[in-house]
Amino acid sequence: MVITFQSILSQVKKDECDSTSSSDKELLISELRDFLKDKRYFIVIDDIWSTQAWNTIKFALFDNAYGSRIIVTTRICTVAKSCSSPHLDLVYELPMLSEDDSKMLFFRRTFGSEDKCPRQAILTMASLLTTKSYSRVDWEKIWHVEEMNMILSLSYNHLPRHLRTCLLYLSMFSEGYVIKRDYLVRRWVAEGFISAHGGRKLEDEGESYFNELINRSLIQPVDYQYDGRVHSCRVHDMILDFITCKAVQENFVSIITERKQMWASQEKVHRLSLDHHGQEVVASYSMLTTHVRSLNIFRYSEKMRPLSDFRALRVLDLDGNENLDSCYLEYVGKLFQLSVRLPEGIGNMQALEFLSLIVVDYTTSVTMLQELGSLTKLRTLGLDWRIGTQHRDKNLYTDKFVLLLGKLGTSNLQYLTLISPWSLDFLLDSWSPAPHLLQQLETKGWNLSKIPTWMASLSNLTYLDIEVKVTQETLQILGDFPSLLFLKLHSNIAGPRESCIVSGSRFQCLKKFNIFGWTNLMFEEGAMPMLDTLEFQIIVHETQNSSRIGHPDCGIHYLSALRKLIVNIHCQGARIEEVEALEAAIRIGASMLPNHPKPDLHRFQVAEMVMDDGEREKEGHEEDKRQVPTPAWFFFNSSGSGHGEETTLSPCLDLLHGG
Structure with missing residues (x-):
């Protein structure tokens, strides 16, 4: 601060400056105030x-009152807000450079101008690097990174200690890896990095750490979820290189891949990140397993060291490895330091809080279901129910299942995912008492005939994704949920279709609404006042024939907070002019909204429209233009690391499931 005040005085006083050599901060402040x-x-x-x-x-x-002005720059959002007036938002956040501006800046800073760029020299250098071994030393011989490291070191050294630890932990992930917020926070909790104060939950404290790293631009947001919070992030390659070197130097993390092998000590490796490509990687860490407490395995190899070598293990992340041999997991139950999923004896893990995608099938014992019910600290449960109607002990399993849900519901259960290819209608009225703390509920495969009685009493529910027959009664029940922010409904039940009205007194908090299936909706004035995103279907010929023709845009112009609109238009049985008229009405309705969302309109069943030969030929040409060519090959990612914001299954700290 002394240097700062000396600099200000020397610039504002110029020739009058006679005392800036003072190193007394109080004297400098007094002199500066007197002068200004x-x-x-x-x-x-x-x-x-x-x-x-x-x-x-x-x-x-x-x-003073002379109209003086101060401009402050900072890299930290919270500091910027503290510098601004509490009554006026005077913070300007610099947007990211466009690709063209980035190129211009690069050429200007590096070569003076684009014309002076030695393109051939760069190509030659690139060719040279392809023949060199992949090591940091080789790169630093050719290109100096001291200036960038100095800037990053400044940012890093100004971090509080707890944020440094959390940032270094991100070196466990590979370049470009998309990391979900909840997944990362739970990893931090499992490692013991989070300290909560004043009765605050560890996850809430961890999320504040996550947000602070984003505010300081040390991690980059990738996706946002329905409530505006960052859903996932990634680490910029330059920052990842920096924190990886720091983590290895401090023996915080050891990293072994086919391209690099980085560890500070073979004596005590506490956190190990592995990416298996071949046997040479496996052999290289044979001496590193004794003290490992946290293990990341991004790709499984049959030659991998057995889990029995990792006797101190507390956190295990297999990152969606679907090719794991079942025999590899046999030793999991003997890792007493690890919060893990399943085998017999799971009831002894009384501190367990997260279980993800537990499969219950004919190999699962009834005893295990009973033990699950004793995990009273469990907050997140993902369960795949595979007990079919032909199972000889079906009634016994369902009774135990209802009993365990009842026990968990009266404890700490907050996030629940139920998956089943068979009906779970035995849960419609049997879950009692209701899970009063439940915040997120997702069902897959189970098509509900109605909203269960217990579900209608969930006052804390913010996220709901279910398959249900959507009727007017369904919307009335769901519309009264006091805390609901996100709603996704799948209504694919065949039979007579009902047109439903969303009234102005319903869904007062809802921000995102997706409905898929054969249901026409009409929005009344005042409906869904907080709705930001809407995706729904319109069946054209039914809309045209209904008595609600007075609202040709289906009432979209009433959704005052809407920013994003997706409409799937089913054209079967309708004439082309009816489809076009509906699309025009939707665009006009959207244009009347304060945020002027641009509708994303999709036509379905175009070939089944009612049209004469001339119209059919014209529409066929237009449809051809809209078609996307079928690719010659496809790539599939089996790691389970998708990052769409609707995903609610959170990886658990027992057997962490995908990033």
Whole structure:
């Protein structure tokens, strides 16, 4: 701070400056205030790191009535807000450069201009690098990174200790890896990095750490979820290189892949990240397993060291490895330091909070279901129910299942996913008492005939994704959920279709609404006042024939907060002019909204429209233009690491499931 005040005094006083050699901060502040108190000034303070520093500087700059102005730059959002007026939002957040501007800046800073860029030299250098071994030393011989490392070191050294630890932990992930927020926070909790105060939950505290790293631009947001929170992130390659080197130097993480092998000590490796490509990788860490507490395996190899070698293991992440041999997991039950999923004896893990995608089938014992019910600290449960109607002990299993859900529901259960290819209608009225703390519920495969009685009493539910026959009664029940923010409905039941009205008194908090299936909706004035995103279907000929023709846009113009609109238009039995008229009405209705969302309209069953030969030929040409060519090959990602915001299954800290 002394240097800062000396610099300000030397610039504002110029020739009058006679005392800036003083190193007494109090004297410098007093002199600066005396000089500025009757002057109009304009001062720019670059790169402030803390609110405490800003408060000191603000005191030193005399607040007179002469229209003086101060501009402050900072990399930290919270500091920027503290510098701004509490009554006015004066923070300007610099947007990311476009690709063209980035190229222009690169050429200007590196070569002076694009014309001076030695393209051939760069190509030659690139060819040279392809023949070199992949090591940091080879790169640093050719290109100096000291300046960038100095900037990153400054950011890193200004972090509080707890944020440094959480940032270093991200070196466990590979370049470009998309990391879900909840998954990362639970990893931090499992490692013991999070300390909650004042009765605050560890996950809430961990999310504040996550947000602080984003505010400091040390991790980049990738997706946002329905409530505006960041859903997933990634680490920029330059920052990842920096924290990886730091983590290895401090023996915080050891990383072994086909391309690099980085560890500080073979004596005590505590966190190990593996990406198996071949046997040479397996052989290289044969001496590193004894003290490993946290193990990441991004790709499984049959030659991999057995889990029995990792006797101190507390956190195991197999990252969606679907090719794991079942025999590899046999030893999991003997890893007493690890919170894991299943085998017999799971009831002894009384501290367990997360279980993801537990399969219950004919190999599962009834005893295990009973033991699950004793895990009273369990907050997240994902269960795949595969007990079919022909199972000889079906009634016994269903009774135990209802009993365990009842026990968990009265404890701490907050996030539940139920998957089943068979009906779970035995749960419609039998879950009692209701899970009063439940916040997120997702069902897959189970098509409900109605909203269960217990579901209608979930006052804390914010996220609901279910398959159900959508009727007017369904919308009335769901519309009264007091906390619901996200709703996805799948209504694929055949039979007579009912047109439903969303009234102005329903869904007062809802922000995102997706409905798939054969149901026409009409929105009344005041409906869904907080709705940000809407995706729904319109069956054209039914809309045209209904008595609701007075609202040709289906009432979309009433959705005052809408920002994103997706409409799937089913054209079967309708004429082309009816389809076009509906699309025009939707566009007009959307244009009347405050946020002017641009509708994303999709036609289905175009070939089944009612049209004459001329119309059919014309529409056929238009449809051809809209078709996307079928690719010659496809790539499938089997790691289970998709990052769509509707996904609610959170990886557990027992057997962590995918990033």
